[in-house]
Amino acid sequence: MVKIIVLIIYFTLISGCANSPRYRTEPVASRTTKQKPPALKTVSKGNYRRVITGVSSYYAEDFHGKLTANGEIYDMYGLTAAHKTLPLNTIARVTNLDNNKSLILRINDRGPYVKGRILDCSYGAAKKLGFINDGTTKVKIEVIELGDNKYMKHRD
Secondary structure (H helix, E strand, O other), rough: HHHHHHHHHHHHHOOOOOHHHOOOOHHHHOOOOOOOOOOOOOOOOHOOHHHHHEEEEEOOOOOOOOOOOOOOOOOOOOOOEEEOOOOOOOOOEEEEEEOEEEEEEEEEOOOOOOEEEEEEEEEHHHHHHOOOOOOEEEEEEEEEEEEOOOOOOOOO
16 A cells, blocks of 8 residues: 555656646657748748938837847947838938938838837937937938848747
8 A cells, every 4th residue: 555655656756747738848740730921921022111201209218128029139339220111231321411411221120109200210320420409300211131021039
């Protein structure tokens, strides 16, 4: 009787050390072959205009240190911007049409979410473009290189 109880306790302890199903090392496809992941849509380079004009604003402290749409941590002093539709990691020259200052920045986030605006610059970009005091300005965006639209994985 004692041997049976010891064996039950032993097998209970060993079975508790098994991997949880969500941490298995085998690929998911080998476990469920009925479902396939949806196919990714490729973006045609012809869908984007090379030059876009409109109103830009900037964002700063409220988002500093938080994740952007492409997975990196937002640095308000960096030269980045948010755009609604351009692929993430697109490189563009942005020109402030009020003072003709321009710089090259990278699209790493989505936005702006205010009607009538086409770009949300980082605080650093807005400062170099010279519209911190005004809050918004009319800009020209010239796409230099379309991004890969990939999400960047960061380390904790």
